[in-house]
Amino acid sequence: MLFRELSFRVEAGRVLSVEGANGVGKTSLLRLIAGFLAPADGTISLQTNGVLVVDGEERGKYIGWLGHHDAVKPQMTVREILQFYAALYGSGSAIESALDAAGLARLSDLPGQYLSAGQKKRVSLARLLVCKRPLWLMDEPLASLDTAGKKIAVGLIEAHCAAGGIAVVATHEALGINCERLVL
Amino acid sequence: MTALILRDVRLAARAGGSAMLALAFFAAVATLVPLGVGADLRLLARIAGGVLWVAAMLAALLALDRLFQADFEDGSLDVIALAPLSLEKTSFAKIAAHWLTTGLPLTVLSPLLAVLFGLPAQAIGALFISLLIGTPAVSAIGAIGAGLTLSIRRGGLILPLIVLPLLSPAVIFGAGTVLSALDGLRNGALPLLTAFSFAACVLSPFATAAAVRLNLGS
Numbered sequence: 075m076l077f078r079e080l081s082f083r084v085e086a087g088r089v090l091s092v093e094g095a096n097g098v099g100k101t102s103l104l105r106l107i108a109g110f111l112a113p114a115d116g117t118i119s120l121q122t123n124g125v126l127v128v129d130g131e132e133r134g135k136y137i138g139w140l141g142h143h144d145a146v147k148p149q150m151t152v153r154e155i156l157q158f159y160a161a162l163y164g165s166g167s168a169i170e171s172a173l174d175a176a177g178l179a180r181l182s183d184l185p186g187q188y189l190s191a192g193q194k195k196r197v198s199l200a201r202l203l204v205c206k207r208p209l210w211l212m213d214e215p216l217a218s219l220d221t222a223g224k225k226i227a228v229g230l231i232e233a234h235c236a237a238g239g240i241a242v243v244a245t246h247e248a249l250g251i252n253c254e255r256l257v258l
Numbered sequence: 259m260t261a262l263i264l265r266d267v268r269l270a271a272r273a274g275g276s277a278m279l280a281l282a283f284f285a286a287v288a289t290l291v292p293l294g295v296g297a298d299l300r301l302l303a304r305i306a307g308g309v310l311w312v313a314a315m316l317a318a319l320l321a322l323d324r325l326f327q328a329d330f331e332d333g334s335l336d337v338i339a340l341a342p343l344s345l346e347k348t349s350f351a352k353i354a355a356h357w358l359t360t361g362l363p364l365t366v367l368s369p370l371l372a373v374l375f376g377l378p379a380q381a382i383g384a385l386f387i388s389l390l391i392g393t394p395a396v397s398a399i400g401a402i403g404a405g406l407t408l409s410i411r412r413g414g415l416i417l418p419l420i421v422l423p424l425l426s427p428a429v430i431f432g433a434g435t436v437l438s439a440l441d442g443l444r445n446g447a448l449p450l451l452t453a454f455s456f457a458a459c460v461l462s463p464f465a466t467a468a469a470v471r472l473n474l475g476s
Contacts, residue, residue, distance in 0.1 A: 108340060110474045134340040143333025149272040150265075161261035162341045201337070 076102055080116075082256055084242065086208075087235050089251060092244040094258035100244035101142065103258070104211045107242060109134045120209065138207035140215055144194035145201070148187035152178055152197055155186065156204050165206040176200035177226055191218040199230055210234060210241040216249075259343060259351045266355030276321030277359045283320060284364050287313035288371035299376035306375035307385060307436025311429050314364045314389055318396045319421065321360050323414030325352055325404035326470060339474055345467035353394070353401045353462060361393030377440070384439030388432040388451055395455035398462035399424045405469030427454050 076099035084090045092100050105111045107118055109129075120127045120136055127133045146155060156169045173179045176196045181189065189197065195218045202210055210231070216224050224247075231241045232251055243249060270277050291309050292302055329335040338348060368389050372382045403421040407413030431451035438446025 105475075108336075110336070110339070112475070135342050137340050139337050139340050141333045141336050143331070143336075145332055145334040145337045147269060147332070147334070149269055154268075158261055158265050159337065159341075162338065162343065164342060205337075205341075207340075 077258070084240050084254065086238050086240055089231060089235050089241045089243060089249065089253035090256055091249055091253045092242060092256045092258065093246070098258040100258060101213050104141075104213055104242065104244055107133075107209075108137050108139060108211055122208065136207055136209050138202045138205045138210045140198045140202055140210065140212040142213050144191075144198045146186040146189060146194045146197050149185060151183050151185050152189070152200075153182040155197060156200055159201050160204045163205040163207075165204060168204055168206070172200040172203040175203055175226070175230060177222065192220055192223050195219050196223060196226070199227055202234075203230065208239050210239065210243075212241060212243045212245075214245055215243060216245060216247045259347050262338070262343070262348065262351040263355045263358070266352065267358055270321075270355070270359035276324060277363060280317040280320050280360050281363055281367060284313050284317040284367060285371060287316075288374060292374050302375040303377050303381070303440060304437070306372060306377050306381070307388075307433035307440075308429070310368060310371060310375070310385060311388070311392075311432040311436075314368065314393065315396050315422075315425055315429060316418075317364055318356075318360050318393060319400060319418055321356065322397075322400040322404050322421070323407065323417050325356055325401055326408040326473075327404070327413065330408050330473070335470070335474065339470075345470055346463045349401060349405070349463040349466035349470065353397045353459070353466070356401070357394050357397040361389075361397055365389040365393055377436075380442075381436055381439040384446070384448075385436045388435040388448065391448070391455050392428045392432045392451050395428045395458040396425060398455075398458040399428075401462055401466045402469060405466040405473070408470065409473045428458075 082090070092103060094100055102111065106113055120133050122136055127136065150158070152173070153169060156172060160169060173182050176199045178196050178200055181193060186194065195215070199215070215227050219227060228249055228251055231243065231249070235241055288310060295302055295305070326335060329338060339345060365386060369382050369386055372385050377385065400421050403417045406420060407416050410416060428451065431447040431454060434447030435451060
């Protein structure tokens, strides 16, 4: 059993920083919220436009996911990857602005196999923008990023929450922004 | 769903490996069997349906273990699972893409290889039709195995053990269709193959989605 009597609430426009040592269950908590895992007991719910969504799979429809792995295909260019997720999520085309925001404009036609780990992380951040979901679940979003990349990532999180979104961020690094903290 | 099918077809075309490997395997088996059996054209024609059906099925299985595994390993499956597309529809799209990149090319290649077995024209037609109708069942049932083994290291070795017994009706009805055409019988096993393939394509996405869901939670 990873968690007992764990209870928290995150309001719209807020960032929750989930912190703790390796193996305490930060990733598992994100996967529980996403609905990939079911809690042994208790409930996880998302309230959106006055509707309470408890079902894990249904809740997933409101979630933007940035996991350990970057979901970057070696054979597809950065632009193709973002176009695919925009089509899959039915979120229209905001590809160019997402590329600019993540600092990927120069790399847009480069296949994934030529990207560094940090550049792949930027693609994941751009994907979050393209998918346009209100709740961002982010697992170590600053890992592999250089100083400029970290600044972009934190800026995107701040902008998302300023627009009424929520970000739940599992991290070992301080985000350096005003956020609530959950230490496991 | 179309976006997912197009992406998988595009990836298969660019990576090339699995689909080309399947075609090469199919061609190699179909070429070697007549060399091993000898020049008895009557015998070759009698066994052609069974041999080509088994070869096509095994060739299609070569690419099946990566159906979900590649997306699982690079994190794409998590992102796809959270899209506003049910896992059942996702599974259906994956099955369709696999058939388009493997089953369909194998079907198109089969008449050429059937010539090596001395099959008459009506039997070649029956082989083509039976593969066209039956290979979607191979992709559909194979997807269940791919879903079950996606988080298992070297799951590709276990996959055939799970899938092959379930595919035996397709081989029996497919080879039976060719044999019936060779004997000048009408209909043969084609209606049974059609029913089997239809049932597999309808039911498989649900079983596959359940298997994938299980692995996403692991």
